[in-house]
Amino acid sequence: MKPVYLRPQSMEDRITHYCPGCHHGIIHRLIGEVIDELGIRGKTIGVAPIGCSVFIYAYFKLDFVVTPHGRAPAAATGIKRSLPSDRIVFTYQGDGDLASIGLAEIIHAANRGENITSIFVNNANYGMTGGQLAPTTLLGQITTTSPYGRKIAVDGYPFHIAELMSNFKGVAYSGRFAVYDPKKIISARKAIKTAFKNQMEGKGFSIVELLSNCPINWRVSVSDSIKFVKENMEAEFPLGVFKGGE
C-alpha cells in the first residue's frame, strides 16, 4: 500500500507539548512540508522565540537557537550575515514576542530588508504565561490582565502586523492567513512557501502572519475557539496578501 500522508522528513517523530486543539502544531507541520519541498533541510536554521513555541526546536530536524524574548529577528540577522548566502534563516514568533517586546527588532529587520523569513503566530493573547493581554487582543476581549475587556482608552487598538510590514520598502512579502480548515491551510502553506522561496532568491524580508487559536487560555472549547478565529479575529484582521505576490 502506498502511504498518502507522512510526517515531513524535516520533522522529528515526536508528540508536541501543545494544548489539545492548538494551531501551533498545524503551523509547524506546514513549515516542515515547505522545507522538505524546497529541499533546504540541511541549510535551514531556525530561531525560536520565548512563548509556547519556545520548544519548537524539539520538533524539527534543524539547527535551532532559542533567543531572548522578542529578539529573534536581531539574532536571525546575526546568523544570516555570518553564514554563506545559501543558508536559510527563519524566525517563529508569537504576538507577545513579535508585536510587543520585540517590535523594534522586527521593524528594523524588515526595514533593512533582512533576507530572512518570519512566521508570526497571532493568537490574540500570551499563551505561555497564562493568557494575558497581547497587542493583538481584540477590543472587548477578556484576558487575565484585561479582566474588564480590552478598552481603547486603556490599551488602544489591536495591532495589525501584516499591514504594518507591507509599508517597508525592504519587505518582499507580507500576508495574513488562517489554518482552521483545509482550504485555509492550503493558502497558508502556499504563503509560507513563498516566504521561504523569496529568501532563497535573495528578495529580502518576508513575513507570514497566521491567525491562531488558544482554547485553553480563552477558556472555550476547541470548536468555539475556531469560531472565534473565523468570526471575531478575521473581522478585525482581514486575511490576504498585503505586499508581494507569488
Add this chain to the structure above:
Amino acid sequence: MGEKVLIKGVEAIAESAIRAGCRMFFGYPITPQNETPEYMSRRLPQVEGIFLQAESEIAAINMVMGASAAGARVMTTTSSPGFSLMMEGMSYLVGMELPCVVANVVRGGPGLGNIAPAQSDYFQATKGGGHGDYKTIVFGPSTVQELVELTYHSFDLADKYRNPVVLLTDGALGQMMEPVIFPEMRKLNTLPEKPWALTGALNREKNIIMSFEMDPKILENINWELQKKFQKISEDEVKYEEYATDDAEFVIVAYGTIGRIAKSTVKALREENIPVGLIRPISLWPFPYGVITQLVPQVEAFMVVEMSAGQMVEDVRLAVGDRRPVFFYGRPGGMVPSPRDITEKVKQCLSMLLS
C-alpha cells in the same frame, strides 16, 4: 482591619502596595509573578488607580520613571529575565533620585533558566546591577506576612530616600498562601509632599529631573552626595532576624525562603542539643554585617545556605574575615534544599571542625 486572610505571596504584594498608596502599576507578563499584575488589573480600577501592561520590561521601568517623576507612588514587578532588562532604567532612577518599588520574583537562571525558586539575582540586586556607582535598598522577606509589611514599608523608604527599593523574593514565597493581616489603607492625603515632582511650573520655579551632568567635577560631587545617602541608609535601615544565637557555637546565615527552611533545621538540631543559631538578613542591602561580626568571638564557624552557587556568602565572608571558617551550601538552577538537606550539611561541617 485586623482580619486575617489567606493569600498568595504574589497577590499579597499587590494588595499591600495598594494599601501603601500605590495607584500606578506598569508591568510585563512573566512567570512566576503574573498574579501580581493580574491582581492589579482587577483592583486598581476599583480604587481609581491605573494598571497598564507595558510592551516590554524596558517600557515598564521607563513608565515607572515617568509616573515617579510626576510624583506618583508607583510599582512594577517582574522576574529575573525582566529584571535584567530593567537595569538601565534602575540606574537612571537612582541617578534621578526617583522613588519606586520593584519586586523581582527570582527564578532559575542564567538566561531563560526556568520558573523554579532561586536566589541567583542577589549580586544583581544588592551590588547595583546596572551601570554606575549606585545602590538600591533590597529586602528579602521570608513569610507572606513579612512580604506584606516590607512592601508597605518599601514605599515609605523609597519616598524618604528618593531611591528605588527592591523586593527580592521567589516563586516559592510567591505561590504560597499564608494567613496575613494587611495594614490599613493609607489615606492618599497623608502621603509625603513631593515639591520636586513635575506637575507644571505654575507659580513656581521649574523642576528638572535628570541623571546627566557634563562637567566631571560637578558629577563627582553629585556622586558623593549619592554616596552620603547610601551611607545613611546603611546606618539606619539594616534589618535582620536573630534566632537561637544567644549560646550558638555554629551559625547559619540564610535569607528569604531558605531563611525559613533553615529555621526548621535549627529547631531540629536544637532538639539534639546541638548549639546552632540562625541569622536571617531581611535587608540584603544594606547588609547586616555588624551582627555577624559581633558573633565571631562566640561562634566556631558559620554556614551560608543559598539557592544559588554562592553570592551572599561573599558578604558573610566580608563580615567574618578569616577569623572563622565560613562554609557554603548552595543549590542553583531552581532547586530548593529541604531542612533535612541543610541539617546533614551542618553535621558534615561540624565533624570537619572536630577533625
Add this chain to the structure above:
Amino acid sequence: MNYEIIVSGFGGQGVLIFGEILSQGALKENKHTVWFPAYGPEQRGGTANCTIIIGDEEIASPISIDPDIVVALNQPSLDKFEPWLKKGGLLIINKTLTTRKPLRDDIKIIEIDALTLAREAGEERATNIVLLGRLLKEIPLLSVDTVKEVISVIFAHRGEKVIAANIKALNTGWNSGD
C-alpha cells in the same frame, strides 16, 4: 503540634482546592497554616500536588519531606509519596484510580473508592472532598462544621447545588469507615 499533609493527584482532580479548604479552615480556627503548591511544568504532565501545614506552632519550613499525612488521588501520587510518609503516618488512597496496594507496613492505610462514592453523592468532581471527609474522621485536624463553612464559601460562585453536593460528598467520606 503541627501536621504536615501532602495531597497529590492529576491536574484537575481538585488537589489544590483540597489543600486550600484545609488552610482556610485552619485560618478560621486561628491555627498556623501554610499552603504550598508545586507549581510550574510539574503541573502540566504528571501530578499536581500541594503541601499543607496546620497546627499550633509557628511554621518555619513550608517544605515537608516526611509528612504525617499523604492523600494520593492516583497511582503516580502513590508511587511518589508513599515512601515519604513518616513512620506511623496516615496514607489515604483513592482506590478508584490506583492499580496496586501500598507497600509499607509501618503506616496506617485507608483505601476508599472515592470516585464511585463521589458519583453516588451526585458530584463526580467531588472525589477530593470524599477523601477530605475521610481524612477529617481519621484525624480531626479541623472541626467538620468549619470545613463545611469553608466549602460553602469556596464553592459559592458555583451555586447552591454544587455546595450541597460537596457537603454530601464530605459526609459520604466521613461515613465511609470500615
